[in-house]
Amino acid sequence: MTSTATDLSTRVVLTEVRKEYVTAGESVLALAPTSLTFEPEEFVCVVGPSGCGKTTLLQMLAGFQAPTEGTIMVGNTHIKGPDPDRGVVFQQANLYPWLSVRKNVEFGLKMRGVLRAERAAEADRMLEMVGLELYGDRKPYELSGGQQQRCQIARVLITDPRIILMDEPFGALDAMTREKLQLELLDLWRERRKTVFFVTHSVEEAIFLGTRVIVMGARPGRVIYDRKVWFKGDNREPVDTAVRSTPEFVAMRDEVAAKIYEAQGLIGATVALH
Numbered sequence: 516m517t518s519t520a521t522d523l524s525t526r527v528v529l530t531e532v533r534k535e536y537v538t539a540g541e542s543v544l545a546l547a548p549t550s551l552t553f554e555p556e557e558f559v560c561v562v563g564p565s566g567c568g569k570t571t572l573l574q575m576l577a578g579f580q581a582p583t584e585g586t587i588m589v590g591n592t593h594i595k596g597p598d599p600d601r602g603v604v605f606q607q608a609n610l611y612p613w614l615s616v617r618k619n620v621e622f623g624l625k626m627r628g629v630l631r632a633e634r635a636a637e638a639d640r641m642l643e644m645v646g647l648e649l650y651g652d653r654k655p656y657e658l659s660g661g662q663q664q665r666c667q668i669a670r671v672l673i674t675d676p677r678i679i680l681m682d683e684p685f686g687a688l689d690a691m692t693r694e695k696l697q698l699e700l701l702d703l704w705r706e707r708r709k710t711v712f713f714v715t716h717s718v719e720e721a722i723f724l725g726t727r728v729i730v731m732g733a734r735p736g737r738v739i740y741d742r743k744v745w746f747k748g749d750n751r752e753p754v755d756t757a758v759r760s761t762p763e764f765v766a767m768r769d770e771v772a773a774k775i776y777e778a779q780g781l782i783g784a785t786v787a788l789h
Protein backbone atom coordinates (compact mmCIF):
# COMPACT_ATOMS: atom_id res chain seq x y z
CA MET A 516 0.00 0.00 0.00
CA THR A 517 1.39 3.42 -0.86
CA SER A 518 1.63 6.09 1.81
CA THR A 519 -0.95 8.17 -0.09
CA ALA A 520 -3.43 5.29 0.07
CA THR A 521 -2.73 4.88 3.79
CA ASP A 522 -3.30 8.55 4.37
CA LEU A 523 -6.65 8.55 2.65
CA SER A 524 -7.80 5.51 4.54
CA THR A 525 -7.10 7.01 7.97
CA ARG A 526 -8.32 10.55 7.46
CA VAL A 527 -11.32 11.28 9.69
CA VAL A 528 -13.92 13.64 8.28
CA LEU A 529 -16.90 14.94 10.25
CA THR A 530 -19.50 16.70 8.14
CA GLU A 531 -22.16 18.80 9.84
CA VAL A 532 -22.25 16.44 12.79
CA ARG A 533 -24.94 17.35 15.29
CA LYS A 534 -25.81 15.50 18.48
CA GLU A 535 -28.92 16.02 20.54
CA TYR A 536 -29.83 13.98 23.60
CA VAL A 537 -33.46 13.72 24.57
CA THR A 538 -34.19 12.44 28.05
CA ALA A 539 -37.44 12.72 30.01
CA GLY A 540 -38.83 15.09 27.39
CA GLU A 541 -35.86 17.47 27.71
CA SER A 542 -33.41 17.96 24.89
CA VAL A 543 -29.73 18.94 25.14
CA LEU A 544 -27.78 20.04 22.10
CA ALA A 545 -24.49 18.36 23.06
CA LEU A 546 -22.89 19.27 19.72
CA ALA A 547 -24.07 21.97 17.32
CA PRO A 548 -23.45 21.15 13.62
CA THR A 549 -19.69 20.68 13.38
CA SER A 550 -17.37 19.90 10.49
CA LEU A 551 -13.78 18.82 11.18
CA THR A 552 -11.02 16.87 9.46
CA PHE A 553 -8.33 14.95 11.33
CA GLU A 554 -5.33 14.08 9.22
CA PRO A 555 -3.46 10.79 9.71
CA GLU A 556 -0.91 10.92 12.54
CA GLU A 557 -2.29 14.12 14.00
CA PHE A 558 -2.32 14.30 17.79
CA VAL A 559 -5.49 16.26 18.43
CA CYS A 560 -6.15 17.47 21.96
CA VAL A 561 -9.60 18.70 22.95
CA VAL A 562 -10.16 20.94 25.96
CA GLY A 563 -13.16 22.84 27.25
CA PRO A 564 -15.41 23.36 30.23
CA SER A 565 -17.49 20.57 31.68
CA GLY A 566 -20.49 19.68 29.54
CA CYS A 567 -19.21 21.16 26.25
CA GLY A 568 -19.50 17.85 24.41
CA LYS A 569 -15.91 16.52 24.45
CA THR A 570 -16.90 13.02 25.51
CA THR A 571 -19.88 13.06 23.18
CA LEU A 572 -17.58 13.83 20.27
CA LEU A 573 -15.16 11.07 21.32
CA GLN A 574 -17.99 8.59 21.72
CA MET A 575 -19.26 9.34 18.23
CA LEU A 576 -15.74 8.84 16.87
CA ALA A 577 -15.59 5.55 18.76
CA GLY A 578 -18.97 4.52 17.34
CA PHE A 579 -20.56 4.20 20.80
CA GLN A 580 -23.01 6.99 19.95
CA ALA A 581 -24.51 7.87 16.58
CA PRO A 582 -24.79 11.49 15.43
CA THR A 583 -28.34 12.84 15.36
CA GLU A 584 -27.44 14.39 12.00
CA GLY A 585 -24.36 14.48 9.80
CA THR A 586 -21.73 11.92 8.93
CA ILE A 587 -18.39 10.73 10.26
CA MET A 588 -16.10 8.96 7.82
CA VAL A 589 -12.78 7.21 8.30
CA GLY A 590 -11.33 7.09 4.82
CA ASN A 591 -14.20 5.92 2.64
CA THR A 592 -16.08 4.20 5.44
CA HIS A 593 -18.90 5.60 7.55
CA ILE A 594 -18.52 5.08 11.28
CA LYS A 595 -21.48 2.87 12.13
CA GLY A 596 -20.33 1.35 15.41
CA PRO A 597 -17.21 0.40 17.39
CA ASP A 598 -14.30 -1.01 15.40
CA PRO A 599 -10.98 -2.47 16.56
CA ASP A 600 -9.30 0.03 14.23
CA ARG A 601 -10.33 2.72 16.71
CA GLY A 602 -8.97 1.90 20.17
CA VAL A 603 -10.44 3.68 23.19
CA VAL A 604 -8.57 4.49 26.41
CA PHE A 605 -10.77 5.63 29.30
CA GLN A 606 -10.02 7.61 32.46
CA GLN A 607 -10.45 4.45 34.54
CA ALA A 608 -8.51 1.45 33.29
CA ASN A 609 -11.49 -0.97 33.62
CA LEU A 610 -9.24 -4.03 33.47
CA TYR A 611 -10.75 -7.46 34.04
CA PRO A 612 -9.94 -8.04 37.73
CA TRP A 613 -9.98 -11.85 37.45
CA LEU A 614 -7.39 -11.94 34.66
CA SER A 615 -3.65 -11.42 35.00
CA VAL A 616 -2.12 -8.29 33.54
CA ARG A 617 -0.78 -10.34 30.60
CA LYS A 618 -4.20 -11.92 29.93
CA ASN A 619 -5.81 -8.49 30.05
CA VAL A 620 -3.36 -7.27 27.42
CA GLU A 621 -3.88 -10.39 25.28
CA PHE A 622 -7.64 -10.11 25.37
CA GLY A 623 -8.19 -8.32 22.06
CA LEU A 624 -6.09 -10.89 20.21
CA LYS A 625 -7.97 -13.75 21.88
CA MET A 626 -11.22 -12.27 20.59
CA ARG A 627 -9.69 -12.30 17.13
CA GLY A 628 -8.86 -15.99 17.44
CA VAL A 629 -5.07 -15.50 17.54
CA LEU A 630 -3.35 -18.64 18.86
CA ARG A 631 -2.24 -18.75 22.48
CA ALA A 632 1.54 -18.77 21.94
CA GLU A 633 1.40 -15.96 19.43
CA ARG A 634 -0.77 -13.74 21.59
CA ALA A 635 1.36 -14.40 24.70
CA ALA A 636 4.47 -13.36 22.77
CA GLU A 637 2.75 -10.23 21.50
CA ALA A 638 1.47 -9.38 24.99
CA ASP A 639 5.01 -9.68 26.35
CA ARG A 640 6.22 -7.31 23.66
CA MET A 641 3.49 -4.79 24.56
CA LEU A 642 4.19 -5.13 28.29
CA GLU A 643 7.83 -4.40 27.64
CA MET A 644 6.92 -1.41 25.52
CA VAL A 645 4.89 0.14 28.35
CA GLY A 646 7.42 -0.82 31.04
CA LEU A 647 5.36 -3.58 32.66
CA GLU A 648 7.46 -6.57 31.67
CA LEU A 649 7.87 -7.60 35.32
CA TYR A 650 4.15 -7.35 36.07
CA GLY A 651 2.55 -9.72 33.55
CA ASP A 652 1.58 -12.34 36.13
CA ARG A 653 0.09 -9.90 38.59
CA LYS A 654 -3.59 -9.10 38.94
CA PRO A 655 -4.73 -5.55 38.07
CA TYR A 656 -5.42 -4.67 41.73
CA GLU A 657 -1.73 -5.29 42.43
CA LEU A 658 -0.78 -2.41 40.10
CA SER A 659 -0.62 1.32 40.84
CA GLY A 660 -3.00 3.68 39.04
CA GLY A 661 -0.28 4.65 36.55
CA GLN A 662 0.60 1.00 35.89
CA GLN A 663 -3.07 0.20 35.32
CA GLN A 664 -3.24 2.97 32.73
CA ARG A 665 -0.09 1.60 31.04
CA CYS A 666 -1.77 -1.80 30.99
CA GLN A 667 -4.89 -0.30 29.42
CA ILE A 668 -2.76 1.42 26.76
CA ALA A 669 -0.97 -1.88 26.01
CA ARG A 670 -4.35 -3.63 25.79
CA VAL A 671 -5.48 -1.10 23.20
CA LEU A 672 -2.21 -1.03 21.22
CA ILE A 673 -1.99 -4.82 20.89
CA THR A 674 -4.67 -4.89 18.20
CA ASP A 675 -2.77 -2.15 16.35
CA PRO A 676 -5.63 0.37 15.88
CA ARG A 677 -4.81 3.19 13.51
CA ILE A 678 -6.80 5.68 15.56
CA ILE A 679 -6.59 6.01 19.34
CA LEU A 680 -9.28 7.84 21.26
CA MET A 681 -8.33 8.84 24.80
CA ASP A 682 -10.85 10.28 27.27
CA GLU A 683 -8.93 12.03 30.07
CA PRO A 684 -6.66 9.00 30.43
CA PHE A 685 -4.35 10.65 32.95
CA GLY A 686 -6.99 12.71 34.77
CA ALA A 687 -7.04 10.51 37.87
CA LEU A 688 -3.25 10.27 38.28
CA ASP A 689 -0.92 12.26 40.51
CA ALA A 690 1.13 14.99 38.82
CA MET A 691 4.42 13.07 38.63
CA THR A 692 2.89 9.88 37.24
CA ARG A 693 0.90 11.95 34.80
CA GLU A 694 4.02 13.67 33.48
CA LYS A 695 5.81 10.33 33.11
CA LEU A 696 2.90 8.83 31.19
CA GLN A 697 2.66 11.91 28.98
CA LEU A 698 6.29 11.43 27.94
CA GLU A 699 5.77 7.70 27.41
CA LEU A 700 2.70 8.35 25.31
CA LEU A 701 4.61 10.83 23.15
CA ASP A 702 7.37 8.23 22.64
CA LEU A 703 4.80 5.61 21.63
CA TRP A 704 3.05 8.00 19.29
CA ARG A 705 6.33 9.07 17.70
CA GLU A 706 7.31 5.44 17.20
CA ARG A 707 3.99 4.05 16.00
CA ARG A 708 2.49 7.12 14.32
CA LYS A 709 -1.17 6.73 15.17
CA THR A 710 -3.84 9.35 14.89
CA VAL A 711 -4.65 10.36 18.47
CA PHE A 712 -7.77 12.16 19.69
CA PHE A 713 -7.16 13.11 23.32
CA VAL A 714 -9.71 14.72 25.65
CA THR A 715 -8.33 16.56 28.67
CA HIS A 716 -9.24 19.27 31.15
CA SER A 717 -5.64 20.50 31.25
CA VAL A 718 -4.56 23.28 28.90
CA GLU A 719 -0.88 22.48 29.57
CA GLU A 720 -1.38 18.81 28.81
CA ALA A 721 -3.18 19.65 25.56
CA ILE A 722 -0.41 21.90 24.28
CA PHE A 723 2.39 19.69 25.56
CA LEU A 724 1.02 16.56 23.87
CA GLY A 725 -0.87 17.81 20.88
CA THR A 726 0.06 18.78 17.37
CA ARG A 727 -3.29 20.54 17.31
CA VAL A 728 -5.53 21.93 20.04
CA ILE A 729 -9.30 22.27 19.81
CA VAL A 730 -11.30 24.22 22.39
CA MET A 731 -14.99 23.53 22.76
CA GLY A 732 -17.62 25.76 24.32
CA ALA A 733 -20.87 24.72 25.98
CA ARG A 734 -24.60 25.36 25.47
CA PRO A 735 -24.56 24.31 22.75
CA GLY A 736 -21.39 22.21 22.52
CA ARG A 737 -19.30 23.58 19.66
CA VAL A 738 -15.75 24.20 18.48
CA ILE A 739 -14.60 27.72 19.34
CA TYR A 740 -10.84 27.41 18.65
CA ASP A 741 -8.82 25.07 16.47
CA ARG A 742 -5.11 25.65 16.00
CA LYS A 743 -1.95 23.74 15.25
CA VAL A 744 0.73 23.76 17.94
CA TRP A 745 2.95 25.55 15.49
CA PHE A 746 6.10 25.95 17.58
CA LYS A 747 6.71 22.22 18.03
CA GLY A 748 7.31 21.57 14.33
CA ASP A 749 6.12 18.11 13.31
CA ASN A 750 6.83 16.67 16.78
CA ARG A 751 9.16 14.04 15.36
CA GLU A 752 11.87 14.90 17.85
CA PRO A 753 11.55 13.89 21.51
CA VAL A 754 9.88 16.68 23.45
CA ASP A 755 11.83 18.44 26.15
CA THR A 756 9.63 19.20 29.15
CA ALA A 757 11.35 22.61 29.23
CA VAL A 758 9.19 23.55 26.21
CA ARG A 759 6.53 24.44 28.78
CA SER A 760 8.41 27.54 29.85
CA THR A 761 9.18 28.86 26.37
CA PRO A 762 7.46 32.14 25.40
CA GLU A 763 5.64 30.37 22.55
CA PHE A 764 4.18 27.73 24.85
CA VAL A 765 3.15 30.32 27.44
CA ALA A 766 1.56 32.49 24.75
CA MET A 767 -0.50 29.61 23.38
CA ARG A 768 -1.43 28.50 26.91
CA ASP A 769 -2.76 31.99 27.67
CA GLU A 770 -4.60 32.11 24.34
CA VAL A 771 -6.29 28.73 24.93
CA ALA A 772 -7.09 29.55 28.57
CA ALA A 773 -8.65 32.85 27.49
CA LYS A 774 -10.87 30.97 25.03
CA ILE A 775 -12.01 28.59 27.74
CA TYR A 776 -12.81 31.43 30.10
CA GLU A 777 -14.61 33.24 27.33
CA ALA A 778 -16.66 30.07 26.75
CA GLN A 779 -17.59 30.06 30.42
CA GLY A 780 -18.39 33.75 30.52
CA LEU A 781 -15.47 34.28 32.91
CA ILE A 782 -13.39 36.80 30.99
CA GLY A 783 -10.86 38.40 33.30
CA ALA A 784 -11.04 35.62 35.91
CA THR A 785 -7.87 34.17 37.42
CA VAL A 786 -6.46 31.53 35.12
CA ALA A 787 -5.82 28.03 36.54
CA LEU A 788 -3.95 26.08 33.95
CA HIS A 789 -3.38 22.57 35.26
Ligand SMILES: Nc1ncnc2c1ncn2[C@@H]1O[C@H](COP(=O)(O)OP(=O)(O)OP(=O)(O)O)[C@@H](O)[C@H]1O
Nearest residue numbers: 536538543545564565566567568569570571572736
Ligand atom coordinates in the same frame (compact mmCIF):
# COMPACT_ATOMS: atom_id res chain seq x y z
N1 LIG B 1 -26.42 10.04 27.58
C1 LIG B 1 -26.78 11.31 27.75
N2 LIG B 1 -28.08 11.65 27.86
C2 LIG B 1 -28.46 12.92 28.01
N3 LIG B 1 -27.61 13.97 28.05
C3 LIG B 1 -26.31 13.70 27.94
C4 LIG B 1 -25.82 12.36 27.79
N4 LIG B 1 -24.46 12.40 27.71
C5 LIG B 1 -24.13 13.70 27.80
N5 LIG B 1 -25.23 14.48 27.95
C6 LIG B 1 -25.25 15.94 28.03
O1 LIG B 1 -24.60 16.45 26.88
C7 LIG B 1 -23.76 17.56 27.20
C8 LIG B 1 -22.33 17.24 26.80
O2 LIG B 1 -21.85 16.19 27.66
P1 LIG B 1 -20.38 15.56 27.52
O3 LIG B 1 -20.26 14.48 28.52
O4 LIG B 1 -20.13 15.23 26.10
O5 LIG B 1 -19.48 16.81 27.93
P2 LIG B 1 -17.95 16.88 28.35
O6 LIG B 1 -17.41 18.10 27.70
O7 LIG B 1 -17.28 15.59 28.05
O8 LIG B 1 -18.06 17.09 29.92
P3 LIG B 1 -17.03 16.72 31.10
O9 LIG B 1 -15.81 17.55 30.87
O10 LIG B 1 -17.76 17.11 32.34
O11 LIG B 1 -16.77 15.25 31.02
C9 LIG B 1 -23.95 17.80 28.69
O12 LIG B 1 -24.93 18.80 28.85
C10 LIG B 1 -24.45 16.48 29.20
O13 LIG B 1 -25.27 16.64 30.35
